[in-house]
Amino acid sequence: MSKHPLCDAALGGNTFAFGVAYDEYAPVLYGLLLRVLRDASDAQEVLQETFLAAWSDASKFDSARGSELGWLISMARSRGIDRLRARQRRGQREEEAGREISRVTSDVDDPVAFREIRAAVRSALLELPEAQRSALQMAYFDGLSQSEIATRLGEPLGTIKTRTNLAMKKLRERLGAFRTR
Amino acid sequence: MTHEEIQQLAALNALGAATADEAAELRRHLATCPDCRRAADELDEAAALLALSVDPVAPPAQVRQNLLRSLTRRSRGLAPQWWMAAAAVLIGLWLGTWTQLRRAREEIARLKSDRDKLSATVAAFNRSRVFHLAGQEIAPHSSASVFLDPSQRRAFVFFHGLPPNAQDKSYQLWIIRADQVKPQSAGVFSVDAAGNASIVVQHLPVDTLIKALAVTLEPRGGMPAPTGQKYLVGS
Numbered sequence: 001m002s003k004h005p006l007c008d009a010a011l012g013g014n015t016f017a018f019g020v021a022y023d024e025y026a027p028v029l030y031g032l033l034l035r036v037l038r039d040a041s042d043a044q045e046v047l048q049e050t051f052l053a054a055w056s057d058a059s060k061f062d063s064a065r066g067s068e069l070g071w072l073i074s075m076a077r078s079r080g081i082d083r084l085r086a087r088q089r090r091g092q093r094e095e096e097a098g099r100e101i102s103r104v105t106s107d108v109d110d111p112v113a114f115r116e117i118r119a120a121v122r123s124a125l126l127e128l129p130e131a132q133r134s135a136l137q138m139a140y141f142d143g144l145s146q147s148e149i150a151t152r153l154g155e156p157l158g159t160i161k162t163r164t165n166l167a168m169k170k171l172r173e174r175l176g177a178f179r180t181r
Numbered sequence: 182m183t184h185e186e187i188q189q190l191a192a193l194n195a196l197g198a199a200t201a202d203e204a205a206e207l208r209r210h211l212a213t214c215p216d217c218r219r220a221a222d223e224l225d226e227a228a229a230l231l232a233l234s235v236d237p238v239a240p241p242a243q244v245r246q247n248l249l250r251s252l253t254r255r256s257r258g259l260a261p262q263w264w265m266a267a268a269a270v271l272i273g274l275w276l277g278t279w280t281q282l283r284r285a286r287e288e289i290a291r292l293k294s295d296r297d298k299l300s301a302t303v304a305a306f307n308r309s310r311v312f313h314l315a316g317q318e319i320a321p322h323s324s325a326s327v328f329l330d331p332s333q334r335r336a337f338v339f340f341h342g343l344p345p346n347a348q349d350k351s352y353q354l355w356i357i358r359a360d361q362v363k364p365q366s367a368g369v370f371s372v373d374a375a376g377n378a379s380i381v382v383q384h385l386p387v388d389t390l391i392k393a394l395a396v397t398l399e400p401r402g403g404m405p406a407p408t409g410q411k412y413l414v415g416s
Binding site: 076120169 | 189192193195196197198200220222223224225226227228229230231232233234235236237238239240241243244245247248249251252253255
């Protein structure tokens with residue numbers, strides 16, 4: 001099987017194969033977008049936008065630089081964060097949204113190819129000190145800047161930057177190898 | 182900035198946490214530094230994979246349907262390629278059919294022409310004058326029928342039961358004319374294994390001048406005048 005079935009399908013104009021690849025990736029991206037946006041309707045819109053962008057921009061994917069999964073996640077996440085910030089600017093973020101998301105439970109299994117990566121990501125995160133882990137998660141899932149995190153935690157900006165860097169360094173050591181798999 | 186500092190920036194950038202100025206500085210450095218570029222790629226991948234710390238959730242089927250529907254619409258937007266390919270196939274099929282049709286027409290024309298020739302031949306037989314040639318001493322069981330079509334000055338000649346001729350020999354048909362002493366050659370032929378053959382003789386003399394016909398065995402290709410034994414004679 002191709003290491004980048006989605007881009008192959010898009011470049012070949014093969015909507016059937018694209019749908020098959022969508023089925024593999026969509027649950028990962030949708031889970032992420034639900035976590036970032038805490039709103040199913042927004043998450044679904046961004047999910048669709050992401051795959052439309054992947055269809056159009058497949059030629060920009062460079063397998064030497066990272067995995068197709070990583071490429072898709074980056075697109076979904078940055079679109080999700082953009083949507084989140086736009087919503088925050090409009091002051092529309094519901095305070096109770098957090099409760100809604102807690103009702104979303106995992107209802108699918110990963111494709112075999114992702115299971116090993118997921119296990120590695122989770123164990124790498126668990127090995128981080130709590131402070132590093134939460135600095136990482138606030139930046140990644142909530143799209144907070146380092147100074148926003150510092151303000152929220154009441155810590156110096158330098159401390160937050162150091163924690164984030166240490167956390168990313170460990171993650172890179174543990175997960176960098178998946179880059180070209 | 183040191184490479185170490187750049188890679189720290191790359192770590193923040195991978196999380197989308199670098200400021201615009203920091204991101205710009207990072208891009209400038211990465212454009213010329215393969216080591217930091219590789220480190221940045223690894224940091225980007227590691228950050229992206231953080232998504233896997235969240236449980237996967239199956240999106241509603243509606244998302245997939247909408248997605249594929251809009252991709253199909255986009256594909257139609259690219260229609261020229263698709264459409265041209267389809268048109269090329271149709272033109273190919275049409276050309277193939279047209280070629281077949283043309284061949285069929287040619288075949289029909291050929292068959293019509295054959296039929297006309299056959300009709301003419303049958304008509305010729307109907308108005309023909311018939312000669313029978315009898316086998317001579319050397320081949321008493323052989324015979325020949327000559328259908329002479331005076332209007333076309335031609336004859337269809339059918340030979341039967343002649344001994345097969347050797348490779349270096351040909352049978353030769355002669356016309357003995359009323360106005361000439363010397364026999365006139367009307368063609369050479371070989372017989373098949375059963376001793377049969379048929380020939381068409383053109384440019385015959387006027388039928389009233391044909392006194393008799395004869396067949397001799399001659400050296401291959403025939404002779405200007407008969408030299409061999411007579412196999413068939415008739416008048």
